[in-house]
Amino acid sequence: MIDTFKQIQTRLEATPHLQRLGRLFSETVLIEIDGNEYYLSFEKGRIVSVVEGPSRKTPWRFALRTDAEALQKFWQLRPEPGFHDIFGLVKIGRGRIDGDILSLVKNLRFFKDVLGLARGKEELAA
């Protein structure tokens, strides 16, 4: 899974319009998958580090907690209903969003599009 997030980091470097959308976003986001923690640190619309937990010392702004199977489905080119959006995961009971939700919502397009950079490349997460 860490490889997928690093791939997202690399793709974000090659996606200037997303960097522009996220230019005011400098936060750390926790992605928790089946209890495993991944900390994505953003700096002005770029991912500057991807660190695997567990960590008690890393502050984060908001967290997306889900499971590997749900994420694999989310990253398919055409996910089945409910798996097509992070709020869909929440609605079908396969995801939870914690922390500063307003920070997420203010940067919602940016964050969803960044997470979607792995979409259609599900083999990367294997």
Added chain:
Amino acid sequence: MSIEPITGRYLTVTIEGAPRRIYFEEAGQGRPVICLHTAGADTRQWRHLMNDEEITASNRLIAFDMPWHGKSLPPEGFETQEYLLTTEAYIETVLAVIDGLALDRPVLAGCSMGGRIALQLAALHPHRFSGFIAIEASDFQPAWYDIDWFHRPDAHGGEMGAALVSANISPYAPVAERWNTLWMFMQSGPGVFRGDLSFYTRDDSLIPRLPTIDTGATPVHIIVGAYDLTCTPEDAERTARAIPGATLAVMDELGHFPMSEHPEGFRPFFVEALEKMPRTAAKAA
């Protein structure tokens, strides 16, 4: 170069005791079909169907921007008002437009909050219409988000609203139409989407009215997309079950804005719905 057959004009009617200048578009001839847009958007959602020659050959499609939306201005004094749509004002607006255009028993097609009000009108004012096409419509939806997110001084409500409603668009939607659909939300005036959602997520008065709808007199056909997180197929099925004689179609590859996000995918479902509506001796002045 091409010029579309859609024409737009303005109609001034009285709503809540004050004038409203309402923008409406129409295309086609024959049976009138009033088309209601979703929350936070405007008539542009219907442009594909209004440009469909086969549909407009025998249907006069009329779409209007609700006050505060699109090219319909908010009422005088809006600068000190908090926009909060109500069932009563929405019903008054739809009926005022029908009266203003002198339409005799049009079909009413509405999407999302437009579908909700279509069902309210089916229950409360059925004699004014010949039938109801309720798209992404259900009895009641509490918000799964905080509607106040979309109207605050430290963030762009349009950008946030678009990012949120993108959750309701199918991955089968053509990319260009996905973004054309989202653009309307990005353009929505401050607080308008929130005010629409207030109506949509807080008024549950439709629930006890559903069993009173007489589909023998005015048919009700509900259409829902599988990718709609706001009005899910389960929500629409529950609603259809509560209306004796209502029919339901589930669109496996569409979301909450079918006529806008995926016009080709939606078209056969809309044609089927029109075929279910009676062809009365409706005439337009």
